[in-house]
Structures are given as C-alpha cells and as structure tokens.
Amino acid sequence: MKWIKKLFGKKEDSSEERGLKEINFEGLPSWLDTVSQKTSSRVEKDVSGLVKELDVSLLALKESNSRLAEAKVEGDFDVRAVKRAKSNRENVTKQVATLTDKIRVQDSRDFKALESFYGTSTQSLNTCLEHMNQSFRYTRGVFPEESKEVSESLASLGKVFNELGEVIRVNKREMDAIEAAHSNMNKVQGLSASITAEEIELESRNRRVQALKAETSEASQALEDFRKGPVWQSLQNLQTELNASREKLRKAETGLSSLVLPLSGHLSRIKKLHESSRYTLKPEVKKQLDICLEAPVHVNPSFFPELQIIFEDNALDMQTQKKEKALLQVKSAISNFPERKKEYLEALKEFEAKKSELESSNTGKLVELEHKESELLSRVRSLEEDIDDSEKKLTSLREELEHQKKKLLSNLSLIDSDLRVNFPSPVSGGQHEFS
Numbered sequence: 118m119k120w121i122k123k124l125f126g127k128k129e130d131s132s133e134e135r136g137l138k139e140i141n142f143e144g145l146p147s148w149l150d151t152v153s154q155k156t157s158s159r160v161e162k163d164v165s166g167l168v169k170e171l172d173v174s175l176l177a178l179k180e181s182n183s184r185l186a187e188a189k190v191e192g193d194f195d196v197r198a199v200k201r202a203k204s205n206r207e208n209v210t211k212q213v214a215t216l217t218d219k220i221r222v223q224d225s226r227d228f229k230a231l232e233s234f235y236g237t238s239t240q241s242l243n244t245c246l247e248h249m250n251q252s253f254r255y256t257r258g259v260f261p262e263e264s265k266e267v268s269e270s271l272a273s274l275g276k277v278f279n280e281l282g283e284v285i286r287v288n289k290r291e292m293d294a295i296e297a298a299h300s301n302m303n304k305v306q307g308l309s310a311s312i313t314a315e316e317i318e319l320e321s322r323n324r325r326v327q328a329l330k331a332e333t334s335e336a337s338q339a340l341e342d343f344r345k346g347p348v349w350q351s352l353q354n355l356q357t358e359l360n361a362s363r364e365k366l367r368k369a370e371t372g373l374s375s376l377v378l379p380l381s382g383h384l385s386r387i388k389k390l391h392e393s394s395r396y397t398l399k400p401e402v403k404k405q406l407d408i409c410l411e412a413p414v415h416v417n418p419s420f421f422p423e424l425q426i427i428f429e430d431n432a433l434d435m436q437t438q439k440k441e442k443a444l445l446q447v448k449s450a451i452s453n454f455p456e457r458k459k460e461y462l463e464a465l466k467e468f469e470a471k472k473s474e475l476e477s478s479n480t481g482k483l484v485e486l487e488h489k490e491s492e493l494l495s496r497v498r499s500l501e502e503d504i505d506d507s508e509k510k511l512t513s514l515r516e517e518l519e520h521q522k523k524k525l526l527s528n529l530s531l532i533d534s535d536l537r538v539n540f541p542s543p544v545s546g547g548q549h550e551f552s
Contacts, residue, residue, distance in 0.1 A: 139537040145302050152532055153295050156288060160228055163284045167277055168222055174274040175217055181266035182213040185256070188263040202259035205252035212252075213267060216245040228292045232285050239278050246271070294531035301525035308518040315514065319507040326500040333493040340486040348482070355475045362468040369464040370414055373457045376450045377413035380424070383435075383443050384410055387427065396433060399423075414461055421451045 140148055185206060190199055219241045222234075257264040384406055390396035391403060398406065405420035425447045427433060428440055435443070522540065529536055 139539065141539045142302075142305070142541060145298070145538070149295055149298055149302070153292075156291055156295070157228060160231070160284060160288050160292075164231065164281065167281050167284070170277045171220075171222055171274070171281070174270065174277050175220060175222075178213065178267070178270035178274055179217050181263070181270045182210050182217070185260060185263040185267050186210040188260045190259060192259075194259055198255075199259055201255050205255040206260060208252040209249045209256050209264075209267070212245045212249040213271075216241055228285075228288065231281075232289070235278065235281055235285055239282070242271075242275065242278065291532055294528045298525055298528040298532070301521050301528060304521045305518065305525060308514055308521060312511065312514045312518065315507055315511050319504065319511065322500055322504050322507060326497060326504065329493060329497045329500065333490065333497055336486065336490045336493055340483075340490055343483060343486055352475070352483070355471065359468070359471040359475055362464065362471045366461070366464040366468045369457070369461040373454070373461045374413050376446075376454050376457065377409055377416070379446045380443065380450070381410065383428070383439075384424075387433070390433075398427075402427075414458075418451075418455045418458060421447055421454060425451065 188206075190202075194202075220238050253264065253268075257268075387396065387398070388403075388406060388410070391398045402420070402423050405416055405423070409416040409420060425444060428435065428443050428447060433440075526538065529538065
C-alpha cells in the first residue's frame with residue numbers, strides 16, 4: 118500500500134505525478150480540489166482493507182467476549198479465587214461490550230470523518246483497557262483460554278487502529294495543508310476585494326475633496342471681494358461710528374454716575390433708617406432714592422433738591438462735618454446733573470440711532486458668504502479625515518494580504534514544493550515562487 122511506502126520514505130513524487138509547476142491564482146480552487154480528490158482516493162484505497170480487518174476484529178472481539186462471559190470454571194481453584202474471578206469477569210465483559218458498542222465503522226471515507234473516528238475509537242479502546250486491566254489479572258487465572266482469546270482480539274483490534282493511525286498520520290500534513298490553503302485563498306480573495314473597494318472609495322473621496330477645495334476657493338474669493346466692495350465698507354464705517362457712539366455714551370454715563378456715587382453711602386444709610394422706621398421718606402422720594410442707588414442715570418433731577426432738604430433735617434442726626442460735605446455734593450448734583458443728564462440722553466439717542474441703522478443694514482449677503490465658506494471648509498476637513506482613515510485602512514489591508522499570501526504559499530509548498538503561483542495585478546503585481 119502507498120501509505121507503507123510513505124512510512125518507509127518511499128513517497129511518490131507528487132510534482133511528477135501531477136505534472137504541474139506553474140498556476141495562476143484563479144486556478145488554485147480547481148487545483149486544490151483535484152489534489153484533495155487524489156489524496157482522498159489514495160486514503161480511501163489504503164483504508165478500505167483496514168476497514169474490513171476492523172470489522173473482522175470487532176466481530177472476533179464480540180465472540181471471544183461472549184465466550185468469556187459464558188465460560189465454566191474448569192479445574193480445582195480456591196473458592197475465593199473463583200468468586201473474585203467471576204466478579205472481575207463481569208467488569209471485563211462489560212467494558213469490552215461497551216467498547217464494541219461505541220465503535221461504529223462509518224461508510225464515509227472523508228478524511229476528517231476518518232480522523233475523528235480514529236480519535237474517538239482509540240480513546241474508547243484505551244479507556245476500556247484502563248478500566249479492565251486490574252480485573253483482567255484475576256479473570257485470567259480462572260478463565261485462561263477465554264481470557265487469552267479476548268486479549269488476542271483486543272491486540273488484533275489495536276493493530277488495525279495502529280495501521281489506520283499510520284495512514285492518517287502520513288496523509289494528515291497534506292490534507293491539513295489543503296484545508297488551510299483553501300482558507301488562506303478565501304482570505305486573499307476577500308482582502309483583495311476589500312482593497313479594490315477601498316481604493317475605489319479613496320479615489321472617489323480624493324476627487325470630491327479636490328472639487329470641494331475648488332468650490333471653497335471660489336467662496337473665499339467671493340467673500341474677499343465682498344469685503345472690498347462698497348457695501349462692506351459702508352458696514353465697516355457704520356460699525357466704527359457705532360463704536361464711537363458707544364464710547365461717547367459710556368463717558369456720559371460715567372460723568373452722570375460720578376455726581377451720584379459720592380452720595381451712595383448716605384443714601385444707603387437713609388434707606389436703612391426708613392426701613393427701620395427711624396426716619397420717614399415720602400413715597401416718591403423713597404422711589405427716587407432706590408433708583409438713584411440702582412441706576413442713577415434714570416433718577417429724576419428733582420430728587421436732589423428733596424435730598425438737600427433731608428440732609429438739612431436735624432432729625433437725620435448727621436455729624437456736622439459729614440452733613441456739610443454731603444450738602445456740597447448734593448448742591449453740585451443739583452447744579453450739574455440736569456446738563457449731564459441731557460448729555461447722556463443725547464449720547465444714548467445717538468447710540469440707539471447708529472445701532473438701529475447697522476441692524477437695518479443688508480448684512481444677509483455677508484452672512485450667506487461666511488456660512489458657505491465655513492460649511493465648505495468643514496466638509497473638506499471631514500473628507501480629509503475620511504481619506505486619512507482610508508489610507509490607514511488600505512495599509513492595514515495590504516499588510517494582511519501579504520501575510521495571508523505568505524501563509525498560502527507556505528501551505529501550498531507542503532503539497533508541492535515545485536509549484537509556482539502567479540498572483541494577478543493589482544493584488545501583488547507579480548509572480549511568486551516558494552521553495
């Protein structure tokens with residue numbers, strides 16, 4: 118048998134047998150199927166005789182086991198030895214019966230099924246021998262002939278499994294290599310397809326980003342032209358005037374507040390006295406006092422003469438020096454507040470007018486152009502990030518593709534070391550040879 122030749126180093130030259138030295142990647146599936154079929158046929162041929170031997174061995178084991186189970190005690194044995202032998206015989210015949218029940222020779226000669234059958238069967242055989250070994254020692258003493266038959270049948274069965282194991286061992290490397298090559302080939306095909314799809318997507322993204330950059334450039338130029346035009350200059354002038362009026366208003370408000378600020382301490386004291394009922398203010402005076410503390414620009418100028426009367430009232434119980442200083446500050450307010458209030462109101466009116474003028478100006482075009490430029494720039498950045506991700510993904514896919522091609526070539530070399538495989542462009546762009 119061919120497996121015996123392989124066992125003794127007389128393996129047939131597979132490359133001569135197949136007569137194939139070079140093949141395109143696309144032809145690998147058919148080639149691998151052919152090799153697999155030839156190997157399977159060889160295995161089936163080598164195994165067919167062993168299967169018959171296995172059936173014969175199993176039948177012989179069942180018959181010898183039956184004879185052992187039915188054997189009568191012949192000879193003069195110690196009663197205790199006979200009793201022990203019969204007890205252990207039950208265990209032996211039980212283990213052997215279990216073994217023969219478990220070993221079911223399959224019709225399929227598929228290598229994987231054969232390998233699985235061999236593995237489970239030899240495990241069952243070893244388990245049987247392990248569980249019956251101790252019992253067999255006692256059984257042999259009383260039932261020597263029947264035990265010898267069982268032992269020889271087990272040995273015959275073991276010999277068949279050893280020969281089957283050799284067939285599997287000799288062909289396993291090639292069968293495993295064929296299976297692994299199929300897996301590697303599928304991965305190479307999948308990776309090549311993924312690379313092609315990713316390259317197409319990358320090319321599309323590059324075209325889109327170039328088109329967007331051109332559109333962005335046009336939008337930026339339109340925005341720049343608008344900012345150099347009369348509408349933008351008018352808006353800029355209005356903004357400058359608004360800023361100037363805002364500063365004028367701030368100074369007017371500061372000047373107005375500066376008349377009231379020195380009096381804030383006295384006003385707070387008067388408010389507390391009123392709230393604690395130690396001094397009474399007229400309702401309108403109390404209202405103006407609150408306004409003066411919170412927003413002095415809105416206070417009525419008539420409040421300050423009323424405040425002067427309050428400071429002059431002895432019931433307020435102020436120190437003479439503080440009272441005199443407060444009266445001077447109030448008189449200054451009475452003299453200057455109306456004019457400064459007028460300046461403030463004029464500045465406020467001017468600011469509001471400039472603000473209204475700017476708000477009513479046509480700024481829609483500017484907003485539209487700025488929004489368009491911003492949106493285009495955002496889309497460009499997003500696409501550039503996608504392009505970067507695609508390039509990284511392509512690098513990873515190409516590295517994995519090369520790894521899978523090497524694994525494929527390595528497995529193919531176990532089948533035929535002289536085989537050359539041509540990988541099509543753009544997968545690798547060239548021919549690969551393994552040794």
